[in-house]
Amino acid sequence: MLPSPSLIVQSLVDGVFLGFLFSLVALGLSLVFGVMGFINFAHGDFLMASAYLVWVLASSLRTEPLATAALTVPLFFVVGAAVYFLVARPLLGREPLMQIAVTVGVGYVLQNVALMSFRAEPRASLSYALNTYFGLGPVSVHAAKLVAALMSFAIVVGLDYLLKRTWFGLAVRATAYDRETAMLMGVDVNKVYVAVFGLGIALTALASSLWMTFGQVDPYLGASFGLVSWIVIALGGLGGVPGILASSLIIGVVQSLTTNIVSPSVKMAAASVVFLLVLWFRPRGLFGKV
C-alpha cells in the first residue's frame, strides 16, 4: 500500500518540527565535544532529568510546562557546572573509553534515580493551552510542536550569533581551536569550560520544557535523545550551527517518515542506518569542514 501524499506531507512537517528540537539538544552536546573534547554519553539523560523536573513543577504549580524553563534552565546551568567539576574535569584528556564509560555511569545513575522516584510509567504534563491541532491545507499542525520548533530555531540562531559576535564567543572558539594559544591570549580556559558545560546542560533543560508541552517523560527518554544528538554531530561534523541545523532536520524527517510510513518501532534504526552510512562514506560528516 502506497502512503497517501497527505501523509507524506504531514510526516515532513512533523519531522521538521522535531528536527528543530533535536538541533537545540545537539547544539549543547556539540559545544561540549567540540570545545572541550569531552565525550558525554549522559547528555540525553540530563534532558530526561530536567523533563521530570518540568513535570513536577508544572503539575504542582499548575503552570504551563514552558513557564518552568525560567527555573530549570538556570538550575541546570549550575548542575552542569557541578558535573563538570565532579566528573568531567578529572577525565579531560583521559582516554575516550573512560570518558564514555564514566558518562554512561552518570546516565545510569540519573535513569535509575528517576526510576526509583517516579516509577517507569510515562508522565505527561496536564497542560492544555498548546494542546490543539489546527488545519493548514492537508496537514494538521500541533500547536505545541510548532511553538517548540520556532523557539528552538530562534535560540539556536541566537546562540550562533553569540558565538560569532561576542567576546565570550571568541573565547570559546579560540579555546576550541587551540587551548594553549587561547590561554596565552589571556582566556581563562577553565572558566570557558565551566560555561560551555553549563550551557550544554542548560540547553537540555530548555529543550525538555519544550518537549513536555506535547511529549511525555519516562526514565529512558534520554537514551533516544542522546543517540540522536550524537548522530546529528556525526552528520553535521563540527562545522558549526548550520551543519547541526541541517543534520537535525534530516534526522527529524527520517524518523518522522519511518514512524508514519513503516512503523514507529523502527525510527531509531532508520536514524542509526543513516549514521552508519555517513560514517562509512563521509567520515567527516555531510557538512563538516575537511
Add this chain to the structure above:
Amino acid sequence: MGGPTLKASRFGWLAPPLALAALCGLVPHMVGFNQYYILVATRIAIVASVALSWNIIGGLAGQLDLASSAYLGLGGILAAELMIKYGVTPWIGMLAGAAASAGVAFLIGYPLFRFGIREVWYALSTVALVVVLHELAIVLMGPFDYYVPPVEGWYYLRFRTWENLYYVSLVLLAFVIVVNLWVSRSKLGYYLKAIREDETAAEALGVDVRKYKLLALLIYATLVGFAGYLYVVTQRTYSYKTFSAPFSIYIAVIGIVGGLGSVDGILLAAAMLGMAEEYLRATFGGTLPGLHLLVYGLLLVTVGVLRPEGLATVTRRLLRPVRTRFLGGESA
C-alpha cells in the same frame, strides 16, 4: 634465568587455578542442588565468558564496544531457531551462531576500521548496531517472546535441572580464559596493547592497526556468538529484547570495573556484580527498582574517576601473599 624461582613455581602456580576450578566444580554440591542458586551460578559463568570475550576488543585493544548483546543475540537466536524449526542440534547451531556473529562483526568492523573510525564513533557505531538489530527484530519476529521448547537431553543442550548446563558453561568459561591468556601473551596481544596505548604511534611504528583491530573484533564476536545459545537457554526466552543496549553496557561495566585486560579482575567483577544484582533484585526489587543499575552507575563513575585499574588491583593485592608463597616472588 629462573633458577630456584622457576623450580618453586613449576607446579606451585597450578594451585590457585586448581583450587578455583575445584571450587567452581563443586558449587552445585555446596548449594545442596538448589536449582535457583545453580541457575544464578550458571548465568554468572556465561556472563563472565561474555565479559572476558569483550576483554579482547575492549580491554586489550581499547575499543569501547557496546554491541555484545548484538552478537550474543544473533548467535543465540540463530541456534535456537535452527533447533526449533529444523531440529538441528545446538552443538551445530552454536557453531553456526558463532559464524553468523563473526560475519556481522566483519561486515560492520571492516568498513569502520578501514575508514579509521575509532573512539567515540566506534562506540556509537556499536550502539547503532544494537539499535538496528533490536528494531529489525521487532519487524521480523514481531513484539513476541519465543520460548525454547521443553525438550531435554544432551542433543538439545537443555535439561530439566540446571547442573549439566552449569558444567557446560564452566567449560566455556575455561576456554575463554585460555583464549584470553593466549591472545594477551601473543604477538597479537602486544600489538593490541600498543594500539590501546596510542593508535597513531602504533600505526607509525608499522603495526597494521586495521588488521589487528578487526582480528580482535572477530575473536570477540565469535566467542560471544558461540555463547549465545547457552544464554538464551538460561533466559528461557528470546525476543527482540535480547538485543539490549543495557546488557551490552553491563558487559562493558564488568570489563571496566574488573580492570581492562585483567582476567582475574573481570572474573571477580562478574561474580560480584552477578551475585549483587540477583541479591538486590530479590531483596529490594519490590521497593527500589533499578537499584542494581544505580550501583553499576556509581561503580563506573568511581572506578573511572578514582581508580582506573579496576578490581584487578584488589585481586592482585589479595593474591600477593598466595603468589609469594607458591611462586616465591613477584616475577610471574
Add this chain to the structure above:
Amino acid sequence: MLGRGSKLAAVKISAIIVTAIVVVVAVAGVALYILTAPAPTPTPTPTRPKITEIRIGMIEPLTGKYAVFGKEAVDAARLIIEIINEELGGVKSLGGAKLVLVGVEDAGESPEVTAMAAERLIATHRPHIIVGAYISRLTAAAAEVTERERVIFAFDALVDWLTERGWRYVIRLAPKASAHGATAARFALSLAKERGVEAKKVVVLHEDSVFGTYVATGAIRELAANRIPYESVSYPYTIEDFGPIISRLREIKPDIIISVPYFHDGVLFAKAYRASGLKVKLIAGAGGCGYIDPGSIEAVGEAVEYFTNTLSYDPSRATEWNKKVVEKYVSRYGKPPSEAAGIIFYTLFFIYEGLEKASEMFPDDPLNPDNLMKVFMSLDLTDENSISAQLYPTGRIKLAPNGDNIYAGTAVLQVIGGKARVVWPKPEPGVVPVCPMP
C-alpha cells in the same frame, strides 16, 4: 625472570593444563552429581502426617510499568487469605489447615526475571499452589518452571494461548483475552442498536502485542459475525505520539472505536482524541487495561469521560459474598477493587473450595498436584453452592480440560462523572450507559 620464548611456551603449556583441569573437574563434578544427587523426587507423598498449612506463593509484577496491577493483586490476596483463615476457619476438611502466603516474588518486567523469581519461590518455599503473574508473557515464563516442578499455577493473566500450550498443572478462571474483545463488541453493538445509533463503520484500534492482538481478534470475530464493516488499526504499545493514528481515524471516520490499550497508551490516546476534536459515537475499550481504572482517570481527568472497558470482574454484582468482599476491600484499601483484585478474589476462593473437596476425593494424598488438578476439574460451581461463583461475573465456574473456565464472561464499565460504573451485563442501580458520547 623468564626469557620471552620460554615464557610464551610456559604460558601455552599452562593454558592447556588449566583447560584440562577445568574439564576434568567438570566431568568429575557431573559424575559426582550423578552419584550423589537425590533421585528426582517421585510424587511427593509425605502427606500422611497431619496437614497444618497450605502454602500459596505469588509472583506478581511489583516493579516497573505493571506494578500497579501486581500490588493490587497482592493486596487482594492478603485480604482473601485472611477471610478464609479467620472467618471460614481455614480448610475445614483438612482439619482447619490454614492458607499461608509463603512468598511474594517480583515478576519484574521481563520473562527472564519472572522465571528466576519462580525458581527462587519454588526452591525456597515449595508452595503447593502459585498464583500469578498478571502479564501474560511473564506468566508463560514462570509456567515453564512451575510445570517442571509440578506445582499448580493459577493464572491471573488473560492471553488465550496460555492454556493452549498443553501445560498440565495450570488453571485460569478469568475470561481470556479474546472473550474480552468479543464482549466489548457485543456490548457496543447492542447498546448502539438500543439507542438507535448507526454503527456503519467500526475501527478496532489495538496495541500490537500478543495480548492486544488476541483481544482485537475476539472483537473482530464478533463484528464479522454480525456483518459490521470494520477496519483494524494497530500500533506498538510503546507509542509516543498518536498524531498519525488520529490522522488515520480522520480518514476512516468510524462511528464506533473498539480500543484495546495496554495501559499508558490509553492515557495518551484519550488525550490525543480530545485534542483532535474527532467525534465518534462510542469508544469501547476491551481487555481490562486502562480508561476505567482510577490511575487513568486521575492521569487524564475528563479526557476519558464516557469511555468504557471490559473487566474480568463485576464489582457491583449483587450477591451476598460479592458485596461482603467488596465492602471489606474498600474499607481496608480505600478504593474499589478493579481487574487485578477481582481475579484474585474468585481464584483464591476457587482454590479454597477445591481444597475443601480434596480430602474427600483423595483422603490419602489431597495435596498431590495430580490429585488436586482432578479435584479442580471436578468442581461445578454456581451462585447457590459456591463463594467463588458469587464473585464471578457470570456466576458459574466449571473448568475445561485445558484449565479455562467454560462459563467465562466479563463485565463492562463506563466512566460517568469521573467514576467507573458497571453498565453491562446489568447496569448498577441508578446508572444508565451513555451513548452516543456527547
